Amino acid sequence: MSLIQSTFLRSFQQIFIRTVKTSTAGHTKKSGSDKIDDETFLGDNSIEKEEQADAAPLTGRERSLNRVQLIGRVGADPKVGGTQQHKVITFNLATNEYAGTNTTSGEVKQRVDWHRIAIFQPRLLDNAEKYIRQGDRLYIQGRLHHNLIRDKESGQDRYVASIIADDMIFLTKK
Helix, strand or coil, rough: CCHHHHHHHHCCCCCCCCCCEEECCCCCEEECCCCCEEEEECCCCHHHHEEEEEHHHHHCCCCCCEEEEEEECCCCCCCCEECCCCCCEEEEEEEEEEEEECCCCCCEEEEEEEEEEEEECHHHHHHHHHHHHCCCCCEEHHHHHHHHEEECCCCCCEEEEEEEEEEEECCCCC
């Protein structure tokens, strides 16, 4: 089992599979809350666990997932910003989406999306600053983050989406 599959499976708690029984009259009856005919729990056949889960107080610690994976080309050389203690490197990454070909002219239809990438981790900062250049092909894994910024020209607040990079792989041979 791959790392992605095992992470995905661990992120979900107990999964119930309810079966449907057919009565002798030919009508179907779903297992309901009034009477459970046949319930199979993955790895366990206990009905008590469902009752305990319903009665358990909410702790406010539910699991969630914020993961982005991109493969694309760098649009321009990275910009170094922040302070000496809290350095950040930002650059734009282009990804292509192909929508088929035009039947009359044979032209390939594609759409380019631009993603703003921000790197804060010290182990990635050094490599990004030294080796990333315009046109390089990269694999970026990270999380989506929305920043509220004030536009200097208009003075209005707006949200800007960024990918905070957690991992980076260079796909361009140098």
